[in-house]
Amino acid sequence: MSDNQHPIDLRSDTVTQPSAAMRAAMAAAPVGDDVYADDPTVNRLQDYAAELFGYEAGLFAPSGTQTNLIALMAHCARGDEYLVGQEAHTYKYEGGGAAVLGSIQPQPIANQPDGSIAVADIAAYIKPDDMHFARSRLLALENTIGGRVLPQDYVKAATDFAHAKGLATHLDGARICNAAVKNGISLREAVAGFDTVSVCLSKGLGAPVGSVLLGPKSFIEQGKRLRKMLGGGMRQAGVIAAAAHYALEHNVERLADDHRNAADLSAGLGAIAPLKVTTPQTNIFYVEIPEAACEPLREALAKQGIRASIGPHTRLVTHLDVSSADVRTVIAAFQAFFKDWRN
């Protein structure tokens, strides 16, 4: 532990604790029954997020999985399909919800090394209007994806192409604020080209719960019905919406600190043999660790209060609750372990 008070948790940016100021905002929030659209704090958050990202309307939901699923179900009817990256969260990590709950067929497409899906592949996978095929309705991209920022010119080319082919476009923007900060562009610029976007407030932005779905008014109205159906209608949700609002107001620009910490951590670990480390673009990077070292390393780190999902292909994530001093502590712990480790 860096100061013998807090553990250093590098498993994900979802592990952050709400700050004192965020908790104060939650305690002070006026609330109402949001299923009746009566919660002023939820309404304020939805309006604020919509304005910030340049959409007509917003919908607050308990999770990014739910805002993505609502979007997929609102864009696609039963028997439709969405085109999506093989590595995308909506395809790989959301329990197959689109297929299970929406009767929507995913058409997974290989991601390129930079996280994109080649426009030529999108073209090849869009199906002709023929009764043998599912109807291709939607292109869903993710930014950032595995910590990688999609190139802005690619986003424009892919979304323009999808629209020209009659497809709608959805962005899983769980970490779109990281992408915007990394590129030095506004949030509106970062989501340009997408008809709808899901933004997570409980990842790098540090809120305890919640995501917002943004899009046209009529789409969000449809989304409200789907949210209720999926069990996401919440009552005095202003208590958590206040934290989400605080996160959007205060914790976007500071994501640059997380990116710097990830770069420092990656540089420090990269200098340690036999580790092989990727260079982070944002707050997420990967470390190749010899399999035989994984278990003893996990134990050695745990003894120092460092939590990480150690494995041969380890993902490390920096966030609000990882300081630059913590980064130095983690590098020192890895150095100490590998100084003594012999395979």
Ligand SMILES: Cc1ncc(COP(=O)(O)O)c(C=O)c1O
């Ligand atoms: C890229 C991405 N999209 C969506 C989600 C889903 O968010 P939630 O955990 O709030 O359901 C996650 C969660 O880790 C994610 O990383």
